[in-house]
Amino acid sequence: MGGAVTPHPETQAVLRANQALYDAFESGDIDLMSALWLDGPEAGSVACIHPGWSPLHGRDVVLRSWSMIMANTTYIQFVLTDLEARVTDDVAVVTCGENMLTDLPVDPDAVPGEAIAGLAGGRAVATNVFRRTADGWRLWLHHASPVLTRDQPEGMGEGNA
Amino acid sequence: MGGAVTPHPETQAVLRANQALYDAFESGDIDLMSALWLDGPEAGSVACIHPGWSPLHGRDVVLRSWSMIMANTTYIQFVLTDLEARVTDDVAVVTCGENMLTDLPVDPDAVPGEAIAGLAGGRAVATNVFRRTADGWRLWLHHASPVLTRDQPEGMGEGNA
Numbered sequence: 034m035g036g037a038v039t040p041h042p043e044t045q046a047v048l049r050a051n052q053a054l055y056d057a058f059e060s061g062d063i064d065l066m067s068a069l070w071l072d073g074p075e076a077g078s079v080a081c082i083h084p085g086w087s088p089l090h091g092r093d094v095v096l097r098s099w100s101m102i103m104a105n106t107t108y109i110q111f112v113l114t115d116l117e118a119r120v121t122d123d124v125a126v127v128t129c130g131e132n133m134l135t136d137l138p139v140d141p142d143a144v145p146g147e148a149i150a151g152l153a154g155g156r157a158v159a160t161n162v163f164r165r166t167a168d169g170w171r172l173w174l175h176h177a178s179p180v181l182t183r184d185q186p187e188g189m190g191e192g193n194a
Numbered sequence: 195m196g197g198a199v200t201p202h203p204e205t206q207a208v209l210r211a212n213q214a215l216y217d218a219f220e221s222g223d224i225d226l227m228s229a230l231w232l233d234g235p236e237a238g239s240v241a242c243i244h245p246g247w248s249p250l251h252g253r254d255v256v257l258r259s260w261s262m263i264m265a266n267t268t269y270i271q272f273v274l275t276d277l278e279a280r281v282t283d284d285v286a287v288v289t290c291g292e293n294m295l296t297d298l299p300v301d302p303d304a305v306p307g308e309a310i311a312g313l314a315g316g317r318a319v320a321t322n323v324f325r326r327t328a329d330g331w332r333l334w335l336h337h338a339s340p341v342l343t344r345d346q347p348e349g350m351g352e353g354n355a
Contacts, residue, residue, distance in 0.1 A: 080321075124284070127322055128249045130249075160335060162287055173280070178340070180247070181246035
C-alpha cells in the first residue's frame with residue numbers, strides 16, 4: 034500500500050544514491066559525502082535541513098555542516114525503513130524513516146573513543162530530493178526531522194495509507 | 195545570498211501554488227486544500243509529513259489528515275519567510291520558514307470560539323515539492339518540522355549561506 038508509485042527504470046539507482054548518503058555519514062567520510070551532492074552551476078540551490086535546524090542553503094555551507102556533524106559523531110548507524118522513491122526523468126524524491134543507533138555522550142575526562150557510556154536509539158524521518166546529472170543522481174535537498182510518535186492520531190500512522 | 199538559483203519562468207507560478215497551501219490551511223477550506231494536491235494516476239505517490247509525524251502516503255490519507263488538523267484548529271495565521279524556489283520543467287522544490295500565530299487551547303467548558311486564552315507563536319520549516327500538470331503546479335510532498343534554534347551552531351543559521 035502506501036503509494037501505488039509507478040516504477041521508473043531509475044528507481045534502483047535513486048535508492049542506491051539515497052543509501053550512499055547514510056553510508057557516507059556512518060563512515061564520517063567528507064570526500065564521499067561531497068561527491069554525493071549536486072555541484073556545478075546549480076550548487077547554490079542545494080539545501081539541507083538537519084533535525085531541528087533552519088534550512089542551510091548552498092553546497093559549501095551544507096558540506097560544512099556535515100563536516101561539523103560528522104566530527105562530533107563518534108558512532109552512528111542507520112537502519113532505513115519505509116523507503117518510498119518517486120522518480121521522474123530529472124528529479125527523484127525519496128522519503129524514509131531514519132532509525133539511528135548512536136553512542137551516548139562520553140565522560141568529558143575520558144580518553145576519546147574509550148569511554149562510551151552506552152548506545153542510544155533515535156528515530157527521524159527524511160525527505161531526500163535528487164537531481165539526475167550526467168554523473169548520476171545527486172542530492173539536491175535533504176530534510177530530516179524528529180518523529181514524536183505520541184503526536185500522531187490513531188489510524189494516521191505508517192502502513193495506514 | 196543563500197542559493198544563486200537560476201530564475202525559471204515558472205518560479206512565480208510555483209510561489210503562488212506554495213502560498214495557496216497556507217491560504218487553504220488558514221481558511222480551513224478542505225475543498226480548496228484538495229484542489230492543490232496532485233490527483234490522477236500518481237495520487238498514490240503523494241506524501242505529507244506534519245511536524246513530528248511519520249510520513250503519510252497517498253492523496254486520500256493526506257487529505258484526511260488535513261481535514262482533521264483543520265477541524266482542530268480554530269485560528270491559524272502564517273507568515274512565510276526565507277522563500278526559496280528551485281524549479282525544473284516538471285518539478286519544483288520550495289523551502290520556507292512557517293511563522294505561525296495560533297490560538298492557545300480554550301477552556302474546555304467554554305463556548306467554542308468565545309474563550310480564546312490568547313495567541314501563541316511558533317516556527318517550523320517546510321519543504322514543499324510540486325509537480326507540473328496540465329492544470330498547473332500541484333503539491334506532491336509537504337514536509338514540515340519544528341525549528342529548535344538553540345540546536346543550530348553559530349554561523350550556520352539562515353542568511354549565512
